[in-house]
Amino acid sequence: MDVRPGLIIWTLVTFIIVAILLRRLAWGPLLRAVEGREQKITDAIESAKRERAEAEKLLAEQKAAMTQVRQEAAEQLQKAQESVARFREELMAKSRLDAEAMKADAARAIEEERQKAVLEMKAQAASLALTIAERLLEERMDDAKQKQLAEWFANELGPRAKA
């Protein structure tokens, strides 16, 4: 088999030219495009992962917030109910006390009035009795009878007056 050194040199020259041209025009741009695409896909996956994690976090936060709000609302409601109940109790108790007090006042007032009336009545009765007695005495009294009566008074009322 013959080997031509000239052909070896030509092969090298051709190969180097082809290699440089292809590197410039084909492999370089192609590999860059592919790498750019790979980078882009990686980035997209990364950002998708990140966004998903963020969304999950947000969702969890929201859920927690919701639970908290619901709990708070329940607590508030309970508290309100409790306070209402307590208020009612208080109100009831107070009104009962008031009523009792009013009743007591009324009773006392009635009693006072009664007492006053009794006293007034007593006074009036005494003066009436005196007036009646005066009239009676003025008309029918003579000396004998006056003397008899005075004695009777003295007998009858003496011990009591002494006591």
Place this chain on the structure above:
Amino acid sequence: MKRAAFATALLFSSLVLASGGAHGDSPPDVIMHHVADAEEYEFEIPWPGVEHNPTLHLAKIFDFLLFESEAGACETPVPAKSALSAIPGVAKWMNGCYDMRPTKSLLMMWISAVLLLLFAAWPRRYKDASKLQPTGMRTNMLEAIVLFIRDEIADKNIGGKETKRYTPFLCTAFMFILMMNWLGLIPNFGSATGNLAVTCGLAITTFVLTQVAAFRSAGPVGFAKHLTGGVPWFLTPIMIPIEIIGLFTKPFALMVRLFANMLAGHMVLFFIISLTFLVTAWAVVAAVPMAAAIYFLEIFVGLIQAYVFTMLSAVFIGQGVAMGHHAAEHH
């Protein structure tokens, strides 16, 4: 269908016989004529009655590329008993006859190079890297090939940052060799890779890049140290020549493997077709299907050999790159 195939086979055999007869040579001569390099390119028209095929006389056209160290150096015959008489091309070169004229193989290589450039580097929109999906069949094909070379060949054998540096070379080597291998399957064209000088040139590129990779990673001291093979100092006179020879054996194997595979495939094809007029014309019934089968095998072999060359180049470069790491480990 079968009848049509048979008729085609008969027609083909008659054409082969006609063209063989036109040459008037014995089959071995015809075969060697087809696979060997030549100073002219003969475009064969296998048709009865065509006596003169159109021929491109490359050596005559490019006569100005024949340089002589002194007048008449190219006329001096190569001594029959000289050491280089088996390789007259080299012997002529040593005599001072620098023959740079293109040959048939070089023409085939140039055709392959042009086809490859048209296929791979024809203007298209690569610039829009933001595009997520590749567009077009050709871009898809190229991407599949380039990504396979990058991920399966370069990255697995070289690895790391150096992968990026050598991927374009490996892509070019693969596609260029593939183009040359497959061009030879088209009738009237030949495989440039079926020529030892061509595969030698290709192996030299790998050899140079291997040494560059080793030198880059190990530095001059590490490179020199590696040549001693790490033996005791008194063994270095033996070790250094062995290591230097070792540097050449790997690309030498590349060179011979590619050359022998491509040459053998073409020769087998021709031999099987030649059965038709070596044994009997009726052998065409067996020879053409067999040749067709070998033809398909050759498509596969062309691909495999391009792959093997690229793969081994990547392995050698990877070894060169790893040399620096070994040197660092020793320190």
